[in-house]
Amino acid sequence: MIWIYLLILVALSVAAYLGGRALAVRRAVGAKPHSRPGQHGAYALIWVAAPALLVLVLMSLFSAPLERQLTAVDTPPEVAALDPFRRDAFFADAHRLGRGEPALQIWERPLAEQLPVEARRMVSIERTLKWGGGLAAVLAAVLGGLFAMTQIRPQIRARNRVEGWVYGALFVCSAIAVLTTIGIIASLAFDSFRFFQRVPIFDFLFGTQWSPQIAIRADQVGSTGAFGAVPLFAGTLLIMAIAMCVAAPIGLLSAIYLSEYAGRGTRAVVKPLLEILAGVPTVVYGFFAALTVGPLLRVFFNEIGLFLIGGPLDGLGHYLALVQNQMALTAGAVMGIMLIPFVSSLSDDILNAVPQTLRDGSFAMGATKSETVKRVLLPAALPGIAGALLLAMSRAIGETMIVTMAAGLAANLTFNPLDTVTTVTVQIVTLLTGDQEFNSAKTLSAFGLGLTLFMATLVLNIVAHRIVQTYREQYD
């Protein structure tokens, strides 16, 4: 149905383009036209396509409410007498019936007779709307085209007008991205606000007890739950710190190797490989952490523990012998591995941006390669590298999958890497998955966490980008 209209519109557009072009050529006789014929064609095309698209968009936005309005006008008294909820159900069933599907509910006598009648009425209303909308679109296209045809003259600045439309279209596209972001922030802020109405923001930011589960059992003591986010942020920071301890040195050193030491051949192989590594889904790293690294670390620490039991470090031995698979260290280490390509790729770009003349200058002073790296390149690239590390941190903070699979769920307030901890993102996932009551403080707390996390990473990102930017400008 809609396809026919689209085909007609495409045909009209093509016709408008060709017609506009031909017309421009014909009318240009004698005068020197401002724009080329093709631009006149494009101008006509826009005047055909834009009004039609506008009508189609309006139709898709308003046809459903319009249909409801039209249906409501002639509602039989039996139906009108129903309570709104039942009435909606009735019309929904009428609609299904109209499409040839069976009704979902069994309706009583007077209503049951009304149902097919209403169904037929709805079908006819729907059809009218569809045809009407389609015709309106075609009409708009034709009118627009005719208007364009009257406009086409040698003097008209078709080129500038087409450029204006292109500008407008591009602007709308980029505005969509910005508006979406604003929408996300707004919805997050709105739900967080509802959360902070129940739980004071101070308790949330500075409380040290996190146990949202209690909140759904209204009969219990402590039924407000405990929404102190400190353990979550501590866990996030701990895992991020471990990850950065792995990713920063290894990533940086491999970047130095790639940009300063590796030959062209090695570089051509290693750099793409690293970039592929950066594209591995994090859930795969999660497997790796949960199934390989976790058990390995557990066995390692348990062995050390067994070795220590009986010695002077008895207590430590007993503790180590009980270390489990899930711990901050596992998640942090694997997250660090995940971040290595990210850090090294960014740092490599930054090192490459350091002008060759600085290297030459240093070599010409008799500096060796490692002296040049240490004394000239790293200091010169430091701001940029700091920016890269900040970006890596904000990724580590936002990372969810690895932590879910490898760090555990217990919200311990600890900085011991061998303990299980949980992070903000993991808690958001656990709070929002499964059947949840959507108005409870427990569910809403996810938005509070989300907003806080969003703010933290936003600030990190802004700082990082600012640093990278100023660094770039330094050499341009």
Place this chain on the structure above:
Amino acid sequence: MKTRIFRSAEDQTGAGTADPTHAVRMGGQVLPAAVSEASETAGDADRIEAAAESSRQADQTVVATPPTGPIKIAARDVSVFYEGKQALFEVSLDIPDKTVTALIGPSGCGKSTFLRTMNRMNDTISGAKVTGRIAMDGEDINDRSIDPVLLRARVGMVFQRPNPFPKSIYENVAYGPKIHGLVSAKSEMDGVVESALKRAGLWDEVADRLQSSAMGLSGGQQQRLVIARAIAVNPEVILMDEPCSALDPIATARIEELIDELRERFCIVIVTHSMAQAARVSQRTAFFHMGRLVETGDTEDIFQNPRERRTLDYITGRFG
């Protein structure tokens, strides 16, 4: 060795034009008005033709006047290949000590390439290969026993665009002494930095802001800072690759003055595109063309009576 040397005055055709009254005053003064004069003197044409004829048989270097004084660097049959493509063809050149030697020639003729062979900077270019012998004080610098890192402490280099490190002015000058472990005490380092900056004629301008970033200096100041950085390690030779091409005329004059002062202590080799600059600052000139050393001799000699047609054409601006 293919170098053909005009050893005596008899060998020099048209010796009369070597009249000292034609001599351009070197060392800081004005342009060779004599250049155009020389090319227009009627007798010169024959002389040039004859010289060109005699050297056309092979691509031999014409040595118009041999250098006087001790030779610092002696290059013999130096060729350079970039990934198999030859950029420099059997260049043989003697570079005297305590003298400014100018390398001139059209773009792409191999001046920078030859300059880089003297501190082995070609080593840092992947795919570059150098053959032939370059002796510094009689010692082959391409010999296995010579560490390029130590060589570069003896042969400083100044580049076309000023390239101070993004550090403080002080740190820039102290860079060389630090990495070579020349000084240990802080007070001693202060002295080294000060004297290098003084010799580079920059001290008065930066004495009160040694700890501020070198990137904040003007282009001309940066270039003098780079020169200070090079002389801080007390090199024997300073190589300069178009050191003034990114500078305005005033900064250029300042650098030229400095080069003239530095000549008393160092052997200086400078690449330049400006004939006027070559005439002003250098005592010796070597003219390169298409990867070959065409002609070399005392600057005044080269500029007044070039033996080679190509030299004449180049210095009178007929090509390049």
